[in-house]
Amino acid sequence: MLEKGKISAFQMGVMMYPTIIATAILSLPATMATYAHNDLWLSPIWASFAGFLTVYVSHRLHQYYPQQTLIEYSCQIVGLIPGKLIGFLYCFLYLMWTGQIVRNYAEFVVGAFLFNTPIVVVIASMILVCVFAVRGGIEVIGRAALLFMPLFVLPLCLMVLLLLPDLDWQNFFPVLENGIVPSLKGAVVPHIWLGEFWLTAFLFPLLADSSKGRKWGMLSVLAVTITMIATNLFSLFLFGSDVSSMLYPLMIASRYVSIADFFENLESVVMAVWVLGAFVKISVFFYVIVLGSAQLMEVTDYRPLVWPIGFLIVLFSFWGIPNMIVFNYLDETSLPYYGFFMQILLPLLLLLIAKLRNKPQRMKSAA
Amino acid sequence: MRWGVTLGVTLLVLLIILFELPALRQKPLRDKIAFFSLLLCGWVLAQFDLPNMAGPVTWLNELFKPWGNLMKK
Numbered sequence: 001m002l003e004k005g006k007i008s009a010f011q012m013g014v015m016m017y018p019t020i021i022a023t024a025i026l027s028l029p030a031t032m033a034t035y036a037h038n039d040l041w042l043s044p045i046w047a048s049f050a051g052f053l054t055v056y057v058s059h060r061l062h063q064y065y066p067q068q069t070l071i072e073y074s075c076q077i078v079g080l081i082p083g084k085l086i087g088f089l090y091c092f093l094y095l096m097w098t099g100q101i102v103r104n105y106a107e108f109v110v111g112a113f114l115f116n117t118p119i120v121v122v123i124a125s126m127i128l129v130c131v132f133a134v135r136g137g138i139e140v141i142g143r144a145a146l147l148f149m150p151l152f153v154l155p156l157c158l159m160v161l162l163l164l165p166d167l168d169w170q171n172f173f174p175v176l177e178n179g180i181v182p183s184l185k186g187a188v189v190p191h192i193w194l195g196e197f198w199l200t201a202f203l204f205p206l207l208a209d210s211s212k213g214r215k216w217g218m219l220s221v222l223a224v225t226i227t228m229i230a231t232n233l234f235s236l237f238l239f240g241s242d243v244s245s246m247l248y249p250l251m252i253a254s255r256y257v258s259i260a261d262f263f264e265n266l267e268s269v270v271m272a273v274w275v276l277g278a279f280v281k282i283s284v285f286f287y288v289i290v291l292g293s294a295q296l297m298e299v300t301d302y303r304p305l306v307w308p309i310g311f312l313i314v315l316f317s318f319w320g321i322p323n324m325i326v327f328n329y330l331d332e333t334s335l336p337y338y339g340f341f342m343q344i345l346l347p348l349l350l351l352l353i354a355k356l357r358n359k360p361q362r363m364k365s366a367a
Numbered sequence: 368m369r370w371g372v373t374l375g376v377t378l379l380v381l382l383i384i385l386f387e388l389p390a391l392r393q394k395p396l397r398d399k400i401a402f403f404s405l406l407l408c409g410w411v412l413a414q415f416d417l418p419n420m421a422g423p424v425t426w427l428n429e430l431f432k433p434w435g436n437l438m439k440k
Contacts, residue, residue, distance in 0.1 A: 092423070096423050096424060100424070185438060188438060293401075293405075294401075297397070297401045298397065299394075299395075299397055299398040299401050300394060300395060300397075300398055301394060301398065303390070304387050304390065304391050304394065304398060304401075304402045305401060305402060305405060307383040307386065307387060307406075308383065308402060308405035308406045308408075308409060309405060311379070311380075311383065311406070311409040312405065312408065312409050312412070315409060315412045315413055315417060316422075316423075318417040318418045319412070319417045319418075319420065319422035319423070319424070320417070320418075320420065320421055320422025320423065320424045320425045321418060321422070321424065322418045322419055330424050330428050332435060332438075333428060333431070333432055333435030333436070334424075334427050334428040334430070334431035334432060334434075334435055336434075336435075336438075337431040337434040337435065338427050338430070338431050
């Protein structure tokens with residue numbers, strides 16, 4: 001085992017929450033509203049099935065191959081060369097996605113706050129911080145996530161409270177005006193975010209109390225779903241049908257807050273939350289890439305790979321993405337489909353093969 | 368060629384090597400090869416005008432575009 005550190009199942013659950021939510025609360029309400037209109041609050045419920053399924057599949061695979069990550073057991077399930085190929089695909093996919101996450105983070109920071117800063121500075125400084133976290137190992141990331149969790153959740157709840165007087169409950173209606181299909185269409189993009197729980201395939205072997213792994217994984221999916229429903233309802237009540245035309249509804253909502261001329265300019269709070277969440281999210285993805293590629297190349301230590309991979313992430317955040325228009329176009333036209341293939345179909349296939357492979361052995365041991 | 372970028376990236380790569388070298392010396396050859404090949408990939412990639420070049424995201428998009436267009440109908 002490359003990683004000596006251990007985290008608790010609770011820490012994993014807490015770690016996964018900002019890993020999914022950090023980017024999901026900002027731009028996803030608008031994406032869901034584009035397809036689902038008034039029923040955007042239903043879409044996370046459909047999407048949550050993807051989350052529950054991936055946690056279930058990754059936990060079942062973990063039961064078949066305890067103490068092994070996806071990279072290692074895929075070689076045992078489908079053989080050395082196809083297994084390595086699958087491992088490479090996942091490392092490459094996560095490298096690509098981390099690049100996109102960092103780019104999304106940086107574009108938001110530059111677009112909303114640091115107008116004159118070159119984007120590469122924002123990206124590089126974030127990666128620099130994450131490099132130190134990842135070099136510290138999974139324990140450091142776990143603790144950082146635990147530490148940042150209240151700072152991440154409380155400001156969001158506070159913002160909802162402050163905006164309560166501005167909410168218009170009538171925007172909720174009509175429910176299911178055009179049937180169930182629009183809300184299902186709205187779930188296509190967010191199901192990728194919940195499918196990111198497939199990262200637990202790398203984290204389950206690192207748990208000190210792996211028997212509780214599934215419970216906390218599922219609870220984390222539930223928490224993510226509830227948060228997504230809440231933010232969607234919140235944006236719907238505040239903006240009505242205008243949500244779909246906004247790039248970052250929550251950001252605009254925070255600018256609305258004005259109570260007693262004292263609570264104002266709360267967008268800086270959203271910003272702080274976003275930086276914290278993005279830090280945890282990028283660190284977790286970064287760590288998974290580093291651990292995965294170290295296991296893929298069978299080296300003795302993953303730490304030397306952290307800097308080169310951090311450098312590659314910076315490059316991948318630019319590769320093929322000239323601007324945010326292209327970025328959003330890619331997010332909607334292709335991401336949900338290859339994401340579905342990599343996070344749901346391929347894991348299910350692996351589980352099926354693992355099940356068939358392990359059957360005769362169990363019968364032998366029973367006889 | 369953008370010489371400024373080449374120079375900056377080379378400097379960055381050298382800094383990373385300097386930072387890791389003391390720890391890397393004691394590691395087996397496999398680790399060293401992995402470290403240097405990843406750095407080389409990064410160095411080579413950085414020489415291109417990446418934002419305006421077709422990347423993996425573009426290829427995947429070409430591959431999965433039909434599904435996306437189906438959704439938009």
